Amino acid sequence: MTEPIPLLALADLFPRGILPYALGGLLVGLGASIIYLSTGVIAGASTFLESTLSYVSDIDRFNRFTYLQSRGWRFAFTAGIVSGAAIWGLVLDPGIWTTEVQWWRLLGGGFLVGIGTRLGKGCTSGHGVCGVGSLSNTSIVNVATFMTFAIGTAQVVAALGVSP
Amino acid sequence: MSTTERSPLFLPAIYLGGIVFGLGLAISGMARPEVVLDFLQFDDFGLLFVMGGAAVVTGIVFFVATTFLDRAPLTGDEYKRRVKSFDRNVVIGGSIFGVGWGLSGICPGAAYASFGVGNYPILWAIAGMFLGAYAQGYWRSSRSDDTAGQSAERATSQD
Numbered sequence: 001m002t003e004p005i006p007l008l009a010l011a012d013l014f015p016r017g018i019l020p021y022a023l024g025g026l027l028v029g030l031g032a033s034i035i036y037l038s039t040g041v042i043a044g045a046s047t048f049l050e051s052t053l054s055y056v057s058d059i060d061r062f063n064r065f066t067y068l069q070s071r072g073w074r075f076a077f078t079a080g081i082v083s084g085a086a087i088w089g090l091v092l093d094p095g096i097w098t099t100e101v102q103w104w105r106l107l108g109g110g111f112l113v114g115i116g117t118r119l120g121k122g123c124t125s126g127h128g129v130c131g132v133g134s135l136s137n138t139s140i141v142n143v144a145t146f147m148t149f150a151i152g153t154a155q156v157v158a159a160l161g162v163s164p
Numbered sequence: 165m166s167t168t169e170r171s172p173l174f175l176p177a178i179y180l181g182g183i184v185f186g187l188g189l190a191i192s193g194m195a196r197p198e199v200v201l202d203f204l205q206f207d208d209f210g211l212l213f214v215m216g217g218a219a220v221v222t223g224i225v226f227f228v229a230t231t232f233l234d235r236a237p238l239t240g241d242e243y244k245r246r247v248k249s250f251d252r253n254v255v256i257g258g259s260i261f262g263v264g265w266g267l268s269g270i271c272p273g274a275a276y277a278s279f280g281v282g283n284y285p286i287l288w289a290i291a292g293m294f295l296g297a298y299a300q301g302y303w304r305s306s307r308s309d310d311t312a313g314q315s316a317e318r319a320t321s322q323d
Binding site for chain 2: 013014015016017018020021022023024025026027028029030031032033034035036037038039040041042043045046048049050052053057059060061062072073076077078079080081082083084085086087088089090093096097098099100101103105106107108109110111112113114115116117118119120121122123124125126127128129130131132133134135136137138139141142143145146147148149150151152153154155157158164
């Protein structure tokens with residue numbers, strides 16, 4: 001009844017509401033769970049980068065047994081992610097949307113993401129969703145680390161006046 | 165996991181899970197770098213519900229499966245938790261990933277989903293990720309050759 005101030009604060013914290021975020025998060029968890037319960041596979045999105053490079057590169061690192069053995073399903077997983085998002089973009093919320101974030105940020109940031117996720121043994125899905133869901137200390141440390149550096153970087157870039 | 169025991173439904177199950185996963189990423193807004201950057205700049209905290217919500221679901225499912233269930237039906241594999249060994253690369257890699265995520269606003273799974281919703285400029289990020297993964301693989305492979313010496317060379321020639 002006497003909540004105007006907390007409600008206002010809530011709207012400040014969540015200007016887009018929380019429904020799409022919570023629903024999306026539940027579906028991400030559900031997708032990982034479908035894979036886990038049916039196959040026992042713990043899905044992560046970034047190993048795909050290395051296992052797929054094994055198709056075109058002779059470098060030892062990419063041709064390890066675990067990558068050669070998993071590159072097929074990792075390709076299927078990524079194809080599923082693209083397809084599921086396409087269902088959203090084509091059917092459920094049709095319309096062309098493209099990012100305004102500048103190309104050099106995407107390319108340079110992507111390059112660091114490629115290095116960092118592979119060196120650090122996982123990304124937002126492997127460590128963030130499955131590792132944290134497993135209460136793995138390694139994953140919790142990794143997530144705390146990448147969150148801290150991501151927040152710092154984004155704040156510095158914004159403070160330098162780069163937008164978007 | 166032994167490839168020979170896999171059910172023909174193995175790849176379809178992975179693909180189906182991927183579809184639900186990708187749909188979730190699209191709905192959540194994580195496929196949009198702008199939404200991620202808003203979170204990292206403290207303008208919109210909604211992203212906490214994406215990773216948090218997903219981790220709660222997998223946490224419950226992992227707990228139930230490892231405690232009460234035996235083996236996955238399509239592979240015959242035991243249910244395990246995701247526990248990786250800790251070393252300094254976990255922190256170094258996490259730091260580099262964090263700088264990249266903060267600069268671009270995109271992570272691997274969300275990048276694939278972003279391409280799926282038709283955001284073609286995300287190909288810059290996906291190209292960058294492959295280049296970065298290649299660079300670290302190249303560097304680490306050449307480095308392990310140096311330290312392991314001739315035995316590594318013999319191992320290389322078998323590949």
